[in-house]
Amino acid sequence: MKQHYSRFVKQMAAALAALLVVPTASGFPLGVSAADIPLEAKAVQPVNPVYVPQDQAQRSATLSQEMKSNTAAIEEELSKLPLSFAKRLEINRPTKALTTTYSQYFIMGTSNPSQPLTMDGQEVPRYGTKGAFGVLVKLGVGTNRFVFSQGGNSSTVEITRYQPSGQASPISKIVQSSIYPSVNDVTYAGEGKIEFQCTAPAGSRVTGSVAGIEVELTQSGTAQNGVPATYYAAVDVPSKYNVNEVTNLGKVSYNLWYNGQSSTYQSNANLYVAGENTTVRVKVNTYRANVLRDVNKSGWFLTTLNEGAVERIAQKDYWSDSGVPYFYLSCGGYIPKASVTILEGSPSISNQINGAALESSSSGETLRLSGTNSPSHRTSLTDNGLDITFFNTSLSANLPSFSDSRLVRSVTTTSEDRSVTFHINLRKSLWGYDIQYDGDDTLIFIKEPPRLSADSSQPLKGVVVVLDPGHGDIDPGALGVAGTNGATENVLNLAVATAAKMRLENMGATVYMTRSTVDGFLELDERMQFAEKYRPDFFLSVHHNSVGETVDANKTEGTEIYYHTTYSSNMAKNILSRVCENTGRKYRDAYPSYYRVTRITCAPAALVETGFVPNPAEYEKLCSISNIIKAGDGICEGILSSMPGSSSAGTTSVPTTSDSSSEEASSPKKIVISVPEIEKVEIEG
Numbered sequence: 115m116k117q118h119y120s121r122f123v124k125q126m127a128a129a130l131a132a133l134l135v136v137p138t139a140s141g142f143p144l145g146v147s148a149a150d151i152p153l154e155a156k157a158v159q160p161v162n163p164v165y166v167p168q169d170q171a172q173r174s175a176t177l178s179q180e181m182k183s184n185t186a187a188i189e190e191e192l193s194k195l196p197l198s199f200a201k202r203l204e205i206n207r208p209t210k211a212l213t214t215t216y217s218q219y220f221i222m223g224t225s226n227p228s229q230p231l232t233m234d235g236q237e238v239p240r241y242g243t244k245g246a247f248g249v250l251v252k253l254g255v256g257t258n259r260f261v262f263s264q265g266g267n268s269s270t271v272e273i274t275r276y277q278p279s280g281q282a283s284p285i286s287k288i289v290q291s292s293i294y295p296s297v298n299d300v301t302y303a304g305e306g307k308i309e310f311q312c313t314a315p316a317g318s319r320v321t322g323s324v325a326g327i328e329v330e331l332t333q334s335g336t337a338q339n340g341v342p343a344t345y346y347a348a349v350d351v352p353s354k355y356n357v358n359e360v361t362n363l364g365k366v367s368y369n370l371w372y373n374g375q376s377s378t379y380q381s382n383a384n385l386y387v388a389g390e391n392t393t394v395r396v397k398v399n400t401y402r403a404n405v406l407r408d409v410n411k412s413g414w415f416l417t418t419l420n421e422g423a424v425e426r427i428a429q430k431d432y433w434s435d436s437g438v439p440y441f442y443l444s445c446g447g448y449i450p451k452a453s454v455t456i457l458e459g460s461p462s463i464s465n466q467i468n469g470a471a472l473e474s475s476s477s478g479e480t481l482r483l484s485g486t487n488s489p490s491h492r493t494s495l496t497d498n499g500l501d502i503t504f505f506n507t508s509l510s511a512n513l514p515s516f517s518d519s520r521l522v523r524s525v526t527t528t529s530e531d532r533s534v535t536f537h538i539n540l541r542k543s544l545w546g547y548d549i550q551y552d553g554d555d556t557l558i559f560i561k562e563p564p565r566l567s568a569d570s571s572q573p574l575k576g577v578v579v580v581l582d583p584g585h586g587d588i589d590p591g592a593l594g595v596a597g598t599n600g601a602t603e604n605v606l607n608l609a610v611a612t613a614a615k616m617r618l619e620n621m622g623a624t625v626y627m628t629r630s631t632v633d634g635f636l637e638l639d640e641r642m643q644f645a646e647k648y649r650p651d652f653f654l655s656v657h658h659n660s661v662g663e664t665v666d667a668n669k670t671e672g673t674e675i676y677y678h679t680t681y682s683s684n685m686a687k688n689i690l691s692r693v694c695e696n697t698g699r700k701y702r703d704a705y706p707s708y709y710r711v712t713r714i715t716c717a718p719a720a721l722v723e724t725g726f727v728p729n730p731a732e733y734e735k736l737c738s739i740s741n742i743i744k745a746g747d748g749i750c751e752g753i754l755s756s757m758p759g760s761s762s763a764g765t766t767s768v769p770t771t772s773d774s775s776s777e778e779a780s781s782p783k784k785i786v787i788s789v790p791e792i793e794k795v796e797i798e799g
């Protein structure tokens with residue numbers, strides 16, 4: 115009963131919250147707040163304490179004149195991008211009359227730098243040189259008008275502030291997102307119930323049906339007719355389903371009668387029934403699924419599972435505080451129900467590794483384990499390599515000899531009930547790894563660290579870099595001071611990545627970009643797949659930062675960088691310090707994070723936020739070709755500094771840690787960095 119109650123309350127809360135009048139700023143071009151600010155702001159929530167090697171001394175690898183010999187070509191390439199903005203009075207945020215609950219608002223625009231600019235007769239301070247401006251205004255309840263004037267031109271900004279009533283608006287239909295099950299779910303014969311739930315107008319009649327079972331739902335509480343109300347019913351699972359397998363009952367249908375009208379609805383997902391004491395198995399249905407140690411602590415990763423991974427569920431119902439439903443897996447972590455498919459029948463998911471071979475390629479070595487069926491797994495980094503545990507798996511094969519291996523010194527295994535752990539001892543410090551499925555085989559890939567070339571003018575010959583300019587095409591990313599009348603984050607990301615790419619190529623590197631045009635676009639999973647396909651020596655996602663509309667962006671500036679695996683921290687810090695030194699921008703910090711693209715494990719990976727596009731003075735510099743080239747050079751110097759064997763590298767020590775997705779082990783060599791006190795980026799007022 116407790117479980118039912120828990121779902122009932124949490125889903126109801128989530129459904130009602132979605133219906134309440136929420137503070138919102140309307141009238142925005144696509145992507146300002148919805149697409150970007152949550153992404154950029156999310157990672158300032160610190161993840162669990164991360165163990166990293168002792169801070170490496172930050173060196174100052176700088177590029178020689180020879181490496182910089184292609185500046186003219188980079189300038190020409192960048193000149194093709196829409197980096198300029200008009201030097202006349204234009205208000206770019208808000209672009210039209212705005213209605214909001216905010217009590218203050220940062221208005222942004224461009225102007226003629228050689229003429230004074232006023233707002234309501236008061237001069238507007240401009241901190242750059244090209245006329246970009248932003249001003250934080252206070253909003254009274256009601257309609258506020260601000261008149262900007264320059265020369266003979268003027269422009270009026272109208273912002274209406276209202277106070278939310280807290281009352282949900284009436285509805286006349288069932289709310290589709292409230293319909294259970296919204297993600298595939300399972301119930302057990304015996305004690306479990308078949309449940310029906312949705313949000314519908316109070317005062318209506320609602321019925322539900324699935325697999326020939328029909329039931330009338332009951333409204334919870336009393337409310338004025340039409341106000342959103344939760345309807346619920348539960349019936350016993352018919353005894354015919356109490357068999358030792360999982361049965362798919364299909365989608366659940368709902369009928370609504372309200373105001374003399376009837377309408378029908380269907381759940382987005384299927385409901386399954388498992389016999390009492392039957393093991394329910396699930397298969398990961400997304401490219402990479404997060405398995406958490408705590409559903410309410412963002413970033414507390416236990417492991418990441420690949421698409422196709424199969425595992426048993428140990429407990430069926432957990433909700434995060436925000437109402438996201440999870441299964442608890444037998445490997446010891448929580449997976450979102452939306453990330454898995456429930457397997458029908460009673461399929462075997464046990465694996466027996468009956469063959470093991472070591473394969474070599476130019477990018478690294480692969481331990482191929484045969485006889486497996488996409489086992490779930492978990493990785494911990496150790497002092498001298500990594501431990502990988504495969505669940506529901508036993509080992510009956512002899513391991514190959516590693517005497518000829520360039521990377522692996524030895525592998526030992528330990529078996530426990532239903533799991534086997536490979537303890538991989540490396541000859542060199544870990545540069546990257548990944549785990550992939552290939553038919554009946556599971557592949558453990560160990561990345562070969564890159565080597566500096568003896569050719570001093572082309573020190574990165576043979577080195578592969580993947581650069582990922584964030585956003586693109588219909589997703590502009592953050593809008594800057596010039597809005598869509600100037601470079602958006604999409605354009606600036608591409609510009610910095612292009613500058614870095616051309617310079618890296620001039621230094622001998624092979625560079626792949628996830629997109630090379632303003633209208634190119636990839637989903638986050640596709641960006642990860644792209645990186646994993648090329649198995650680069652370095653991966654960097656290039657972004658630009660934003661703050662909420664209620665923040666004085668004149669005061670928010672600088673560069674910051676995010677990484678996930680501890681062996682990425684050295685590269686991240688090197689890039690951050692070199693970008694800041696080259697551009698003169700404020701050094702914010704390198705933060706452990708859980709951005710999707712930083713969770714690539716095959717190489718050191720990071721996401722750089724080059725600067726803040728809503729900051730007028732910083733935006734002017736971010737749009738300047740010479741400054742973009744400096745940022746690109748900073749990235750190149752950071753990569754050069756991070757090469758093993760580089761006089762400026764700090765990476766030759768073995769990473770002493772588990773990545774932040776795994777448990778803190780207890781080596782005395784480990785030091786804890788406390789998560790730094792960081793400037794909180796507010797995303798709304």
Ligand SMILES: [Zn+2]
Binds near residue numbers: 153584603658
């Ligand atoms: Zn971005």
